Amino acid sequence: MGATPIPNLDVIIIGAGLSGMYQLYRLRELGLRVRVFEAGTDVGGTWYWNRYPGARFDSESYSYGYSFSKELLQEWDWSEHFAGQPETLRYCNYVADKFDLRRDIQFESRVKAAHYEEESRSWTITLEDGSRFNARFLITAIGPLSTPTLPRIEGLGDFKGASFHTARWPKEPVDFTGKRVAVIGTGATGIQTIQTIAKEVGHLTVFQRTANWAAPLHNGKIDAETQKKIKAGYPEIFARCQETFACFVHTPDTRGAFEVSDEEREANYERLYGERGFGIWQGNFKDILIDRKANATISDFVARKIRQRVKNPEVAEKLIPKNHGFGTRRLPLETFYFEVYNQDNVELVDIKETPIERITTKGIKTSAREFEFDIIIYATGFDALTGSFDKIDFRGVNDARLKEKWKHGPQTYLGIMVHEFPNMMMLMGPHTALGNIPRSIEYSVDWVTGLVRFAYDNKLTRLEATTAGVQSWTDHVKALGVGLLSNEIDSWMTGINSNVEGKQTRIIARYSGSAPAYRARCDEVAAKGYDELRLG
Numbered sequence: 001m002g003a004t005p006i007p008n009l010d011v012i013i014i015g016a017g018l019s020g021m022y023q024l025y026r027l028r029e030l031g032l033r034v035r036v037f038e039a040g041t042d043v044g045g046t047w048y049w050n051r052y053p054g055a056r057f058d059s060e061s062y063s064y065g066y067s068f069s070k071e072l073l074q075e076w077d078w079s080e081h082f083a084g085q086p087e088t089l090r091y092c093n094y095v096a097d098k099f100d101l102r103r104d105i106q107f108e109s110r111v112k113a114a115h116y117e118e119e120s121r122s123w124t125i126t127l128e129d130g131s132r133f134n135a136r137f138l139i140t141a142i143g144p145l146s147t148p149t150l151p152r153i154e155g156l157g158d159f160k161g162a163s164f165h166t167a168r169w170p171k172e173p174v175d176f177t178g179k180r181v182a183v184i185g186t187g188a189t190g191i192q193t194i195q196t197i198a199k200e201v202g203h204l205t206v207f208q209r210t211a212n213w214a215a216p217l218h219n220g221k222i223d224a225e226t227q228k229k230i231k232a233g234y235p236e237i238f239a240r241c242q243e244t245f246a247c248f249v250h251t252p253d254t255r256g257a258f259e260v261s262d263e264e265r266e267a268n269y270e271r272l273y274g275e276r277g278f279g280i281w282q283g284n285f286k287d288i289l290i291d292r293k294a295n296a297t298i299s300d301f302v303a304r305k306i307r308q309r310v311k312n313p314e315v316a317e318k319l320i321p322k323n324h325g326f327g328t329r330r331l332p333l334e335t336f337y338f339e340v341y342n343q344d345n346v347e348l349v350d351i352k353e354t355p356i357e358r359i360t361t362k363g364i365k366t367s368a369r370e371f372e373f374d375i376i377i378y379a380t381g382f383d384a385l386t387g388s389f390d391k392i393d394f395r396g397v398n399d400a401r402l403k404e405k406w407k408h409g410p411q412t413y414l415g416i417m418v419h420e421f422p423n424m425m426m427l428m429g430p431h432t433a434l435g436n437i438p439r440s441i442e443y444s445v446d447w448v449t450g451l452v453r454f455a456y457d458n459k460l461t462r463l464e465a466t467t468a469g470v471q472s473w474t475d476h477v478k479a480l481g482v483g484l485l486s487n488e489i490d491s492w493m494t495g496i497n498s499n500v501e502g503k504q505t506r507i508i509a510r511y512s513g514s515a516p517a518y519r520a521r522c523d524e525v526a527a528k529g530y531d532e533l534r535l536g
C-alpha cells in the first residue's frame with residue numbers, strides 16, 4: 001500500500017456514459033458516497049468519443065432518451081427523428097447539468113486496475129496516474145463497444161497524412177474539401193461516415209472486406225406539431241419499448257414469411273423498406289432471422305433494391321453480401337449510401353479480391369495497386385463486449401483474473417455478476433440484453449440499485465454470484481443462441497475481431513433472448529430476496 005491514504009467510498013462507478021450517469025443519479029438517491037471515474041474530459045461515453053462525420057442514432061430519438069424524469073422528457077426537444085451525435089452529446093451535457101452530476105465525476109481518470117480485497121470486502125481501483133480509491137461496491141459502466149481496434153497491417157504508423165479511427169475522432173472539424181480520402185470498413189460506422197463525407201471529398205476510396213446489408217433510415221426533422229405529440233405520447237412510447245423483443249418501437253410481425261402470398265410478402269417488404277428506422281429488421285416476419293428460406297426472401301428483396309440504386313452492375317454485386325443473410329449482423333441504416341457509388345469521384349475496392357498489403361508513407365498498397373491519400377479513416381470497429389474488460393486488470397478473490405476466467409468466453413450471472421468477483425456489478429456487460437440500449441441501461445441500473453439498497457438495508461457487506469448461478473445463466477445464454485442465423489456468421493456480435501489476438505473463434509457473448517424475458521428473470525431474482533447469490 002502506498003503512502004497516500006485511499007479515500008473511502010460506498011460505490012465506485014467506472015464510466016460516465018449513459019449507464020454511469022444514470023447509475024450515479026440513482027445511487028445518490030440512496031444517500032451513498034459515490035464517485036465516477038471517466039477517461040474522457042466530459043460525460044457522454046459513446047457520444048463523447050464517436051464524433052465521426054455522420055454519427056447518429058439508428059433508434060428513434062424519442063425512444064432513446066432517458067425515461068426516468070418526466071421533467072427532462074418535457075424539457076428536451078429532439079430536432080430529428082434520428083438525432084446526430086452533436087445533439088446527443090448536448091443532451092448528455094444537459095442531463096449532467098440538470099442533475100448536477102459532474103460534482104461526483106472525476107474526468108481524465110482512466111482506470112487501469114481494480115482489485116478486490118477480502119479482508120475489507122471492498123474494491124480498490126488504480127488510475128493511470130497511480131492514484132487509488134476504495135469502495136465497498138464497484139460498478140462497471142464501460143460500454144459494450146468502447147475499445148476501438150485498428151487493423152493489424154504493416155506500416156500503420158508510416159502514413160504521413162492524417163489518419164483517424166472513427167471512435168477517436170478529433171474535437172475540431174476535419175476539412176475534407178478536395179482531399180483524397182480512404183475509408184477502411186463498411187459496418188454501421190463506415191456507412192454513416194462514407195455517405196456523409198462523400199459530399200465533401202475530392203476523391204473517396206472505400207476499402208470493403210465484407211459487404212454489409214443496409215436499409216434506409218428515412219430520417220427527418222421533427223416539426224412543432226409532431227414534437228407536441230411525442231411529448232404527450234411518451235408513456236405509450238416507453239410502454240411499447242417495454243413490450244418489444246429488443247426495446248425498439250417497432251412492433252414485431254407475428255406471421256411467418258411463407259404464411260402470406262408472394263404478393264403480400266413483397267408488399268410488406270416494400271412498406272418496411274419505406275419506413276423509418278429498424279422496422280425492416282425488428283418488425284419483419286418472425287422467422288427471417290432463424291429460417292434460411294424466409295431470410296432468403298428478404299435478402300433477395302434488398303439485393304434487388306441495391307441493384308436498382310447502384311448504376312454500375314459490377315459495383316452493385318460487390319455491395320451485395322454473399323456470405324450472410326439480411327439482418328444476421330447488426331443492420332446499418334443508411335441515407336443515400338448506395339447512391340454514393342454512382343459518384344465519379346468514389347471508388348469501391350474489394351479487399352478480399354485485392355488485399356491490403358501495407359500502409360505506406362503516402363497511402364495504401366493493395367496486391368493490385370498503390371493508392372495515395374491525404375486522409376485515412378479507420379472505421380474498423382471495436383473489441384466488443386469483453387474488450388473494455390480485458391483492458392482493466394480486474395482481480396477478484398485470491399487474485400483471480402477476469403481476463404483469465406473469460407479466456408474462452410464470458411461467464412456471468414445475469415450478465416451482471418461474476419463468481420469470485422464479489423460486490424462487482426456490470427452494466428451492459430456481456431450476456432445482458434442490449435437492443436435499444438438506454439432502455440436496457442435504465443432497467444439494469446434500477447436492478448443494480450435495488451441490489452445495493454438491499455445490501456445496505458440488510459447490513460450485507462459481501463454479495464457474490466455462485467458457480468451454479470453462473471453456470472446456469474451462461475448455459476441459458478448459449479441455449480438462446482442455438483438456431484439463430486446470426487450465430488453462424490463472423491461479427492462483433494459473435495465475438496470475432498480480426499484485429500485482436502485470440503478473438504478469431506466465435507463465442508456467445510451476447511444475450512439473444514427477449515428483453516421482457518430478461519427482465520422477468522431478473523425481477524424474479526430480486527423478488528426472492530436475491531437468494532441465488534451468496535450473501536454475507
Ligand code: NA7
Nearest residue numbers: 151152185186187188189190209210330379380381382492
Ligand atoms: P463493425 O460493425 O465491427 O464494422 C467494422 C468494419 O471494419 C467491418 O466492415 C469490418 O470488415 C471492417 N474491418 C475491421 N478490421 C478490418 C481490417 N483489418 N481490414 C479491413 N477491414 C476491416 O464496427 P462499426 O464501428 O461499424 O459498428 C459497431 C457498432 O457500433 C454497430 O454495430 C452499432 O451498434 C454501433 P468485416 O466485416 O469484419 O470483414
